[in-house]
Amino acid sequence: MTSSASLDAPAPARGFAHPAIGRAGGKAILFGEHSVVYGHPAIAVPLPEVAVRAAVQLTTGAGRLRSALYTGPLTRAPQRLLPTVTALDAALSALCPPGTSALLEVESDIPAERGLGSSAAVAAAVISAVAEAAGVALSRDERFELIQIAERAAHGRPSGLDARAVCATQPLWFQAGAVRDLPLGAPLHLVVADTGVRGRTGEAVAAVRERLAADPHDTGAQLGELGALADAAGAQLRVGDLPAVGAAMDRAHAVLDLLGVSDPALDRLASAARQAGALGAKLTGGGRGGCVVALAPGRDEADRIAGALRRTGAAAVWTTTVPRAAEVSGTGAAEHTDSAERAVEATA
Numbered sequence: 001m002t003s004s005a006s007l008d009a010p011a012p013a014r015g016f017a018h019p020a021i022g023r024a025g026g027k028a029i030l031f032g033e034h035s036v037v038y039g040h041p042a043i044a045v046p047l048p049e050v051a052v053r054a055a056v057q058l059t060t061g062a063g064r065l066r067s068a069l070y071t072g073p074l075t076r077a078p079q080r081l082l083p084t085v086t087a088l089d090a091a092l093s094a095l096c097p098p099g100t101s102a103l104l105e106v107e108s109d110i111p112a113e114r115g116l117g118s119s120a121a122v123a124a125a126v127i128s129a130v131a132e133a134a135g136v137a138l139s140r141d142e143r144f145e146l147i148q149i150a151e152r153a154a155h156g157r158p159s160g161l162d163a164r165a166v167c168a169t170q171p172l173w174f175q176a177g178a179v180r181d182l183p184l185g186a187p188l189h190l191v192v193a194d195t196g197v198r199g200r201t202g203e204a205v206a207a208v209r210e211r212l213a214a215d216p217h218d219t220g221a222q223l224g225e226l227g228a229l230a231d232a233a234g235a236q237l238r239v240g241d242l243p244a245v246g247a248a249m250d251r252a253h254a255v256l257d258l259l260g261v262s263d264p265a266l267d268r269l270a271s272a273a274r275q276a277g278a279l280g281a282k283l284t285g286g287g288r289g290g291c292v293v294a295l296a297p298g299r300d301e302a303d304r305i306a307g308a309l310r311r312t313g314a315a316a317v318w319t320t321t322v323p324r325a326a327e328v329s330g331t332g333a334a335e336h337t338d339s340a341e342r343a344v345e346a347t348a
């Protein structure tokens, strides 16, 4: 299992006199990727085993970025970092006096473009760090709107699921922009495995849109089935009916495959997880590369499934336990998330 311990350590603050720190964790979508774009419900869980840390020092001089991908003036950051630069610019212009720039350092162990929320988590961490540096307490909705500005730079027209999920400390139910907590009746022992292939969310979303335009009846029915599976799984998760949740995951994977967003590497990892004893397994996120998520009956089985997935060729594997409602401690993936914020509005 990858450790996020290095990200929890005190900021190295190389060259920063007084950095402000923001953090955010990864996420996995359990149900509803793609169908959520069309207003159907989705369920996501935090994945704090992977995380981003951003350090910010405000300046009136030239802005600079230090990251694994690029170190240098912000104005010359590569196109790939556009969402990060967009998050910083959005936060600076919303929260700081005109003319303010920043020295920004980003460290992340969330693999990019694997459906684990890397771009939204980087944006969330950067925005939290700027808010901290500016002495501004952002509401959850204000932070969400700023993350969405960066997500639009990353994905075009994101549903908002990722921007909500990377700030969540509990499983969440998302529909048409609204979120609420989804209390679990039993802990979820999950295994997430990376095919090692970059996911192509934007391309996959565009392909589903084209498919829907060309064949509204069948594609609409498939998107509707994904929504119905999320609906049913919401109830199954509440009562802890894990075999039913696993079966719904298997069916969701099959429907996502029909929609054209799976691939042989995802199919292979999902089958390997089932053969190793998973109750269910499916791709997670946009697909066409990226990761699978498998539901294990218990912690030991999760370790066994993780071993099987490594032997099947997964580039990385994480196990996580999402506690049942009564066990939620209040610690979680996102910084600046207090208990009031965690009582997400029950609008869905």
Ligand code: PMV
Binding pocket: 032, 033, 034, 035, 036, 037, 114, 115, 116, 117, 155, 157, 158, 159, 160, 161, 162, 199, 201, 205, 284, 285, 286, 287
């Ligand atoms: O690949 P990810 O983790 O960014 O997830 C995308 C989820 C989609 O439903 C495919 C797109 C969206 O905007 O919700």
